[in-house]
Amino acid sequence: MSYADTLGMHVLEATPERTRVTLTVTPGGLNMHGTAHGGLLFSLADEAFAVISNLEAQAVAVETHLSFFRAAREGNELVAVATPERVGRTLATYRVEVRRGEEGEVLALFLGTVARREQRQEAGRS
Template sequence: MTMNTEDPACRSLGIALEEVATGRARLRMRITEEMVNGHGIAHGGYLFLLADAAFAYACNTYGRVTLAHSAQVTFLRPAAAGDELVAEATERVRYGRNGVYDVTVRRPAGEIVAEFRGQSVMVSGRPDSEGKH
């Protein structure tokens, strides 16, 4: 994997990389008081960032620089200060220079907080000859 595992943005927010394998990644983050919005719940931007980071690690497991092309998130339940969240990214398909990845953000007990789908594009190197995984 060529992506820097010491990502400064993740490190500054206490996001920990727990696992990474081809097309997959799992990260963990605790919601702090500084991450809470005016409604007293976790700001959606932090949930998106956690999911996006898991997506980034998963799509960069092939050793080629791969970036987000687009992404969307659906917030299903609020998170609060003190909640620990786990984001698990899974590759759905790779085709040519593109890929589709799903990320589920949940509490460790399994309650789903958000669902994220990211589309990636490889910007360096060449796609695998098969084009799919």
């Protein structure tokens, strides 16, 4: 079982133009204030970032940043929507908005950059 599975994440969409990952905040994801732990929001954003950045290349994060705007509560469905800001040959930067629901308010904004290299073609394939 992966970390994303342990947290209850599900990929709703995965294209190079937009990737969406969701989870529902459970009691195990709360902090001492009774709201969603910042690490939970970061993990959700990071999963969307990992999925989108590895669709067309092998990618590894080199820098990330997350700004928190609003709190999430138990039972909230959170959706991380990742889109490319700039994709180059060796570096790519993605924006991930963590929202309350599909069209809800933005709770956090994640920006991340990956180092990337093209995926190798299998022998005999063009």
